[in-house]
Structures are given as structure tokens and as C-alpha cells.
Amino acid sequence: MGIVIKQSIKNTIITYIGFGIGAINTLFMYGQFLGDTYYGLVGFILSAANIMMPLMAFGVHNTLVKFYNEYETEEKKAQFLTFVLVLPLLIVLPVSLIGYLGYNQIAELLSKKNPIVYDYIWQIPVIGLCMGYFEIFYAWVKVHLQSVYGSFVKEVLLRILISISLFAVYFNFISPQQFVFALMGIYFLLLLTMFFYAMKVKLPHFKLVFPDNYKAILTYCFFIILSGSVAN
Template sequence: MGIVLNQSIKNTIITFIGFTIGATNALFMYTHFLGEDYYGLTAFLLSSANIMMPLMAFGIQNTLVKFYSEHKSEDEKSRFLNLVLVLPFVIIIPIFLILFLFYGETAMLLSKKNPIIHNYVWIIPVIGLFMGYFEIFYAWVKVHLKSVFGNFVKEVLLRVFISIFLFAVYFDWISNIQFIYSLVFIYFTMMVIMGLVAFSVRKPQFHLKFPKEKREVIVYSAFIIFSSSIAVLLLDIDKFMIGQYIPINEAAYYSVAIFIALTISVPMRAMHQITHPITSDLMIRKRYDELNDLYKKAAITLQVIGGFIMLGILTNIHQVYALLPEKYSGGVAVVFLISFSKFFDLMLGNNNSIIFNSKYYRTVLLLGLCLVILTVTLNIFFIPKFGIEGAAIATFISIGLYSLAKLLFVVFKMNLFPFTKKTIVSLGIIAITFIVFYFWNFSFHPVANILLKSILVTLFYWVLNYKFMVSEDVNKMMDNILLKISGK
């Protein structure tokens, strides 16, 4: 448990560092150095590659984690690792063969609305391949409980490399077109680094001996391809579809807005590392009263912390956009819609952990499949009519309905409920804080405005939460902070 806790803390810190670098890239360097057309093209290519990644990896990254510990002898482990390295080629070779034979038709189809895409379509499967094997090598080290450096490569080093090449564009060392090609080099380098780390942890023994239970591995991997593809589609399908219906520069505006709004999800990622194993343990021991209590505590704590981050974003949103090129300002409505949808998801606490650790885990896959169909349909309808706001509306509706379906499933199927009277109190505090500060602006530079308003929002919001004791965990944390400040 010490290793897990230690690495969880390190991974959380690394995630926040990577997020900060990513924010600098997304909000300032891409927007000022690359320009909206090539930023939009970058967003389209990387989102498309990310959609292909689960196919290229053949779901092996999850299969490796699930089955590795079941192999006891060194020979069994060696056979299994050989299989996971080779198995993705079952689908990689046909994909590249089809793309080679029908590349012209594929490129023409994807670039019908935006001709700028045509010359770069080949980048999508290549980066998708590099992403896929990166995840396989990352899983390779995770099963040996050495996840920290892999997380550093994924969250920090990748973004540092992108920053370096964006600076190269700024200083005219490379052109915008060369930056697009450099993405291939960056993701190839990340894959190689991760591969070297994986092989240093356990060196593979290349031979054609595979484990006896390879059929079970293949069936599970196929199932994971399906479920992983759904998860990725939910994240990136909107950016892909924007490139098919409206000018590619709109994808740049949308990417900035999405990045700002997704900040709300950071606390959930951090808390998930703590609540997921606890949830699993309570469900195995059938201690449902304690699970229901954890469900409520996780939900209200995430609501309070997520509400604070959402308020920080929404009350300062116009000042943030004042720091960006004027063309990006159309993304304000997108930020609001995506923020509300992510906040509702946040309010459900450890809902996903409960479902994934129950006998009903396949329900998430079914719900996810329905959501993908709904999301694609809504995007087809809304994007041509309303542009990036249409994509945001589609995401808002689909994620909202998906979260509601998961909530109702847990409530009626498992008799667990995340909300209490404190939920209403918290929503009231969030609403009051928003009304007080959203329309209150200072005639300073946007940065000074953001800093001053953020200080006032912080004091106002946390004093109210502390006074009304909305979350026991938050109050305990604030008490500890106050004790340290007072020196007692």
C-alpha cells in the first residue's frame, strides 16, 4: 500500500505540472505562435489519431494489466509479453494496407470541407500507432509498479517537446508546416523512450512461443478495443466532426474552450486514485452502508472543489479571452456548456467506480455505445447549424444524459444515492458567488483583474462553505491549514 500511495501522490503532482504546461501551450503558445488554421489542423490530426489509438493498441494496454499477474513462472510471463507485443499487428497490418490502397479516396473524403487536411491524412494512423504502443509500454511498467516515470513522459515530457517546437515556430527556425510534420517525430520519440524504459524494467525474450490461454487474451482485448474506443470517441469525436462540417480554424477556437472547461475534471482524476480501491474493497466485502456514506462524501467534496474551479473559470472567462487573439472569443459559450456538463459529472462522485466494480460493469459499455450514437447524431445536426457552439450543445446534451443514466442506474439498481441536503446548500453557494462576481469587473489589465477577482471569489466562497459546513472533509482540511498558519 505504501508504494501505491507514494506513486499516487507523485502521479498527482506530475499531472498538475503537465496540466500547467499544457495550459500554456493551449491558451497562449498555440494561439499566438501557430495561428488558428494550423492550430485547428493540429487539433484535428491529434484527435483523429487518438480515436484510432485503441484499434492500433488492440486493447493490449488493459489486457496486460489484467492478465500479467496471473502468470507465475518467468516462462509464462515471457510468453505473455511476447503475445502482447505481437498481437496489435493483427489489426495494424490490415489498417495500413487498406489505407495504402485507398489513401486517395480517404484523404479526399476527410478533406472535402477543409482542403488543408488532404496532405496530412497519413499522419493520423502513424501517430495513432505510436500512441498505441506508447500505452502498451506504459502498461508494461505499470504492472511492475513503476508508473511514475511513464506518467512523467505522458503528462510532462510530451508537452515540453511540443513547447520546444512551438518556440521553434516563433523564432522562425521551422515553419508551421514543419511543425505539423514534427508531431510525428515527437510521438515517435515518446514511444521509443517509453519502450526503452519498459525493456529496462523487464527485457523481452523474442520467440514465437505464446501462452496457452491466448484465446482468452484475444477475446478480452477485442472487448477492450470496443470499450476503449467508446471512451476515446466521447472525448474527441466532436473535434473530428468539426473538421468535416465547418472551417478548420474553428477547431482551434473549440480546442481552447474545451481545454479551459476540462480544468474542472482535474480533482476527479486525483480523487479517483483514492476512492477507486476503497470502493472496490467495500463492494467485495458487501459493506454497502459504508459505500453509500463514501458515495455521499465523495460527491459533496468533489462538488465543493469542482464548484470552486468552475467559478474561477466562469467569473474570469472574459478576462481570460481578453488575453487571447480576438477571433477566439467565440468560445465563451462553449466554455459555459462544457463546464456545466463536466460539473454535473463531477457531482456524481465515485459513481463510475461503483459501476465498474459491480456485476453490472457491462452496462457502462452499453450506455457508452448509446451515447456515442447520440453524440454523433447530435453533432451532425448541430455543428452545421451553430458551428462550435453546436458541438458544445451536442456534448452538453449527450454527457448530461449519460451522467443522468449512470446516476439513475446506481440509484435504482444498487439503492445508492449521492445527494444530501448539503448538495442544495452547495449549489446555492455556487449560484450566489457566480451572481455576485460574474458581472463585477475592474478597469485593470486582464491579468490584474483575474488575480484580484480570484482572491475575492476564493475568500467569499470558502468562508461560506466553512460556515455552513458543506463538506466535512473540506472543513477538516481548512482546519489543518488554519492551524498551520496560526503556528499551533
């Protein structure tokens, strides 16, 4: 049995386990432990972050998988990886600046129907960015045929940490407000976990040089952003 088939089977099992844990969280724990107000707030933040994720990642996670094996030398691969890691900054930096300068106006607009979201709007791009770069480093291990750990982190570990945080709310170790901040911390922790694992799988030599096919890369990234935004 080939490595791809073995990993596909393991990833499928992991996905089902994660689905089961997620179902328990969603159907029972969120509503019972957080209450309707904060359950709705968490749902809004995560939904908005998922919508922003393809934009914040600049489509790089799919682009990395598509183009990586086209490069024959380690030097070319290093140039490509450095280029795609920098690409999201073309979106992240302007969005951060706009968000910083116009936070009050943006927050007021998005919180008209539900004022509670006003103080948490800034978490949406932060979580979206964590999701985006997680997918980029996950794609990095995928191209090296090491996808199982990333699948476990994404599907199982995330939901386990959320379950632990929900129990912390239930036993009054933290408040529902603190849970919202803990959720952001969880996504940041998963990003760090995926980053260090990706560097362990294959430590790249970063080299900031435009790849020869950078136009094709940019075009593909734009299509991924558009398709991802439509899908979300």
C-alpha cells in the same frame, strides 16, 4: 508508506504539472504561434489519432495489466508478453495496406470540408500507432510498479517538447507546416523513450507461443477496443 501510494502521489503531482503546461500550450501558444488554420489541423490530427489509438493498440495496454500477474513462471510471462506485442499487428498491417492502396480516396473524403488536411491524413495512423505502443510499454512498467517515469514522459515531457516546438515556430526556426511533422516526430521519440525504459525495467525473453488462455485475452482485447472507441 507503500510503493503504490508513493507512486500515486508522484503521478498526481506530475499530472497537475503536465496539465498546467498543457493549458499554457492550448490557451496561449497554439493559437498565437500557429494561427487558426494550423491549430485546427493539429487538433484534427491528434483527435483522430486518439480515436484510432485503442484500435491500433488492440486493447493490449489494459490486457497486459489485467492478465500479467496471473502467470506464475517467467516462461509463461514471456509467452504472454510476446503474444500481446504481436496482437496489434493484426490491425496495423491491414490498416496500413488499406491506407496505402486507398490513400487518395480516404484523403479526399476526409478533406472535403478542409482541403489542408489532405497531405497530412497519413500522419493520423502513424501517431495513433505511436500512442498505442507507448501505452503498451507504459503498461509493461506499470505491472513492475515503475509507473512514475512513464507518467512524466506522457504528461510532462510531451508537453515540454511541444512547447519547445511552438517557440521554434514563433522564432521562425521552423514553419507551421514543419511543426506538424515535428509533432509526429515527438510522439515517435516518446515511444522510443518508453520502449528503452521498459526494457531497462524488465528485459523480457520473447517467445512466440500462444498462451493457454489466449481466447480470454482476445475477448478482453475486443471489449477494450469497443469501450475505448466509444469513450473517445
